[in-house]
Amino acid sequence: MYRRHCAAAAITLVCALAVLAAPVPALAAPAPPSPTAPPEPEPKKSLEEVRQEIDGLYRAAGAATDAYNLAEEKAKKQSSEIVKLAQAIVEGQARIAELKSRAGAQAREEYRNAGLPPGARLMLSGDPQLFLDGVSRARQGQQAAKGLLGELNRTQEDLETYTQDASTNWTKLEANRVKQAKAKKKINAQIAAAKKLESHLEKKEKARLLALEQEEAYKSQTAWLGSGALKEINREASPSGKKAVAFATAQIGKPYVWGAEGPKSYDCSGLTSQAWAAAGRPIPRTSQEQWRLLPHIAIQDMRPGDLIIYHSDATHVGMYIGDGAIVHAPRPGRNVTLAGAGSMEILGVVRPDK
Incomplete structure (x- = not known):
């Protein structure tokens, strides 16, 4: 009896030692969170x-x-x-x-x-x-x-x-x-x-940007002249029209400043309204009012001194000077200059001295 008791105790001890000696499986460490993918960069604009x-x-x-x-x-x-x-x-x-x-x-x-x-x-x-x-x-x-x-x-x-x-x-x-x-x-x-x-552009890109503007204007002017919209490009200006053209062209090189009416700077309608005031024919101040209130004429009948109104909302104006060209104050960062009369979308033509 005593021997059986000792044998049982020995077996129990051996089993316990076997369990303690058995290798313990390692616990896996928690996986680190996967990093958030960076946002896709916006495609660079052309x-x-x-x-x-x-x-x-x-x-x-x-x-x-x-x-x-x-x-x-x-x-x-x-x-x-x-x-x-x-x-x-x-x-x-x-x-x-x-x-x-x-x-x-x-x-x-x-x-x-x-x-x-x-x-x-x-x-x-x-x-x-x-x-x-x-x-x-x-x-x-x-x-x-x-x-x-x-x-x-x-x-x-x-x-x-x-x-x-x-x-x-x-x-x-x-x-x-x-x-x-x-x-x-x-x-x-x-x-x-x-x-x-514009400030984000490199010097070469700015030069190319200006070239693109000029190319677009040239294409529009060429298409306009080729359409036959203007039958005669050298009509005679009226006496007051000549005075208005002389005033407007004398401002070439002066900077565009919004709201300006001269004498050192102009916006587009400031230039045209002051030119016609100098010719003795006061006209409305804004391009939209010039379009609304001045007599409309057909493009093919245009003569120097007439005003060409641009864009569907009549927000730009230039003065026709003959030879298919206008003098105008383009926008901020540009000076009063000459341009093709058809280089922008034409809404219509008005004549201050009709």
């Missing part, structure tokens, strides 16, 4: 795509410039109206003060005469001739008093109208100032975005 994007930004800036210029013109007009109305109000107040003074003098005179005007006292006299004179004077006095009161009422009504008009113009003035501020913000943002795009 120089032509960059050119189109820059052109679009400057086009948007041109549209905002037109909105700014129109708001500025309206603000100037409203400011002028407010000044005129203020002068009319001052004059009206002075006139009312004068009329009230005259009415007060009449009232004091009647009071001194016991409430009877001189004509009435003569009417009460026993002299027939004096009585007749009194009747006439009384009528004159009544008419004068009636006229005085009528003028006083009319002047007061005018004064109220002037005040209401001044208030209305002030409201419009403030609204146009808000429009100016919004347009200015948009212009600066568009120009800054375009300049940023």
